[in-house]
Amino acid sequence: MxxxxxxxxxxxxxxxxxxxxxxxxxxxxxxxxxxxxxxxLIGQIIPTLVVLMTAISALRASGAVDALSRACAPVFRWLGVPPETAMLVLIRPISGSAALAVGAELIGQYGPDSLIGRTVAVMLGSTETTFYTIGVYFGAAGIHKTRYTLPAALIADMTGFLMAAWAVHWFF
Amino acid sequence: MLLGWIWTVFLLLSLVFSFFSKEPVSLSSAIAQGAQSGITLGISLAGSVCLWCGVGRVLERAGISDALARLFRPVLGRLFPDMDTDPALAGHLSGNFCANLLGLGNAATPMGIRAAQALARGDTATDQLCRLVVLNTASIQLIPTTVAAVRAAQGCATPFDILPAVWTASFCSAGAGLAAAWILGKLWPR
Incomplete structure (x- = not known):
């Protein structure tokens, strides 16, 4: 079954x-x-996907995500978030499949029941692919001026990552 | 506008970082691949989007959407006052909310998009539309099945033991997103 x-x-x-x-x-x-x-609906979404995925692919290939995650490590340590998760935090809002790949790799490397493994799993389970969602919803609704949606969504993401790390400390 | 900025900043960052990269990087092939993967992703989404649009219609005519709308009205009605005057919108919104809670992302997207289309007025986002998108970018699922599957595949005996932590983090992030939307909405009138 x-x-x-x-x-x-x-x-x-x-x-x-x-x-x-x-x-x-x-x-x-x-x-x-x-x-x-x-x-x-798919016909309305695909143009957005093509443009968005092009930018994301260039950004990942350039090594910008790796360099930024190295630069962010000290800040992460100070906030009580394992610095090993920096890469996941940076990639999660821009690509769901890449985040899942990075997350699965980290979980495999440190073990699913380790502190890092659990933090990664909670981060993946409690956040979404922000840029994709914004692109798809506003693209389909024909909205060009999105006002404060991105800052509000990124605040939600940051809170999610921080609370994921802290919640794992509290519950385990 | 916003996506125009994101696109430009992403490209600029890619150029700068690839210039200083130690390994050889081909940005043009990454760009070609990215465009192609946009189509691939769209096609791979198409099947489930079509199916769930169909299911959405069935649920609407079967009266399930109305029942869900009545169930979630106390919560959603406060966030989306237009629900009271637009029964179709109420159905889409509660369907989207319900599918998100159950972790059915494939079902949530088409219903959420139809709700977004019903909430759209002109080319500037309304407060309710912003709230809908923020709520959808903050994951509110009760059962994170994909992550649990990854953990189980790595030999975890209790893949769902992270649930309390996931609920805490999801609840706080959705709350923070809605609070930020509320405050920013006052500072950033339409």
Whole structure:
């Protein structure tokens, strides 16, 4: 048997169609209509993704992320955050898949039950890919002036990273 | 505007750092690869976005969206007052919130985007739209399945023992984001 959380998606799908059919709604037709709409949505998102991923790819290849994470290490130590996580903190807001790769590597290197391994896991579990989310949402809504969204989102990220490190200290 | 600045600053930083890098770096190939991976990412997202848009419609017609909207109104209604006058928006918002809580990122994105489209007025973000995006950038999931899977794969016997720490950090980061949005919204009128 698969882990319980694995049944979440099929159960949501099943409940939805059962309830729709009970109301005499055409569940299949609704699914395909929605899928057609999803295709349009993807068409609106892809231009944003292409531009954003280009900038992120250049930034990572240039070694800027590595250099910045070395520079940030003393600040991290002072805040009580393990400096080994600096790379993850810098990459998390710009690339979800890269953050997962960096995080998995750190967890493998230090062990999942080590202080660093736990901190990394909590950081990954309690933050999101900020730049991607902002790009996708505002891109699809046709918004050009985003006002204070980025600073507020980055404050949320910073709080998340700090609290992740501190919470691991408190709970373990 | 903002993304224009981010794009320019990222490129500038890349140029400066690659100039001082000890190893040889090819920025032009990284740029070509990045553009390509944007398309790859879009295509790989397409399947689940299409599916979950369809499921969103089914949930709407099955009355589940309305039920969720009633359930979350006490919390979400304060953050998004437009919910009261726009039942479709209420459905999308509560669907997005619910999918985020359950860790169904693939389902959360299409519903969140439709909520964002319903909240958009002109080309300047409203306070409610900013709040929606901030809430979505601060992860609020109850069960971080991906991370737990990574830990389990590395031989961890209790991959979910980090849950209390994850909830603490998520709750604080979402709270800090909303508080920052509230304060900055006063200082930065539309």
């Amino acid at each position: 698969a882990p319980l959380t694995d049944y979440l998606v099929p159960l949501v799908l099943l409940c939805g169609s059962v309830l729709a059919l009970r109301r005499k709604e055409d569940a299949y037709g609704l699914l395909t209509q929605g899928a057609a709409e999803g295709l349009k």
